[in-house]
Amino acid sequence: RPALAVEGLGLAIGGASILSEVGFAVARGEMLGVIGPNGAGKTTLFNVLSGLARPTAGRVLLDGRDVTGLPVHRRAKAGLGRTFQTSSLFGALTVLENVRLAAQARLGGSLSVLAFPRTHDAATRRARERLAEVGLADKEGLRAQDLSHGDKRKVEIAMMLATDPSVVLLDEPMAGVGSGDVGALTEVIRGLHRDRGTTVLMVEHHMDVVLGLVDRVAVMHHGRLLAIGTPDAVMADDTVQAAYLGEPV
Ligand code: ADP
Ligand code: MG
Numbered sequence: 001r002p003a004l005a006v007e008g009l010g011l012a013i014g015g016a017s018i019l020s021e022v023g024f025a026v027a028r029g030e031m032l033g034v035i036g037p038n039g040a041g042k043t044t045l046f047n048v049l050s051g052l053a054r055p056t057a058g059r060v061l062l063d064g065r066d067v068t069g070l071p072v073h074r075r076a077k078a079g080l081g082r083t084f085q086t087s088s089l090f091g092a093l094t095v096l097e098n099v100r101l102a103a104q105a106r107l108g109g110s111l112s113v114l115a116f117p118r119t120h121d122a123a124t125r126r127a128r129e130r131l132a133e134v135g136l137a138d139k140e141g142l143r144a145q146d147l148s149h150g151d152k153r154k155v156e157i158a159m160m161l162a163t164d165p166s167v168v169l170l171d172e173p174m175a176g177v178g179s180g181d182v183g184a185l186t187e188v189i190r191g192l193h194r195d196r197g198t199t200v201l202m203v204e205h206h207m208d209v210v211l212g213l214v215d216r217v218a219v220m221h222h223g224r225l226l227a228i229g230t231p232d233a234v235m236a237d238d239t240v241q242a243a244y245l246g247e248p249v
């Protein structure tokens, strides 16, 4: 049984077809890169997978279970984690406070920044564990807004990990990250895949990062799945090369 499968996904908005007949399956522990020109539908696909957008056709299966009708929080409980293309941090809160909020959401109880004086509760312990996993233990007291782009991305990954996901969606984790931080962030992603056996889907424009990390690549183009396969096979595909040259395929 695949960790994640989609069948015949379609999404039309106001007569425009944003996704059409998208189908693929991701094995447990697999890392799938999702690439394609800007506007191809990659983020929309993640929105459908995570429950932010409702497809107009098709199904989403998480570990064999049809989750197509489930809202975002129920999918998160079912093991789906996500990071976003743009930052979702509370800039004025500290690194630890941000991750603690995510841990608290997972552990239950009311979300409250006012509860922060309780610094040794379960949520705080979990937040510190996840920060250690992404190599940010020494920055827990810094305000999120004062971090480098690369470190902000690591905090977002720690927040996502605080929900103990079995399948994670990373939308352009390297966006805005300085070249000096790309290597470190790549290792964080490699580690969460290797050490936790997490199933990972990653949209990313840095081709060298994608091709160095993933088991397979899916290529989106005009809302369709143009190709899926090993990096070598996909990059050698004529229709994929044509898509990147902007030619009709
Ligand atoms: P990508 O992430 O591959 O760059 P997106 O999924 O963000 O692409 O967008 C795919 C297409 O869907 C684009 O043409 C975009 O303008 C359109 N789109 C995305 N969301 C909406 C929406 N809520 N309403 C209308 N069009 C949208
Ligand atoms: Mg885009």
Ligand code: MG
Residues within 6 Å of the ligand: 042, 043, 044, 085
């Ligand atoms: Mg996008």
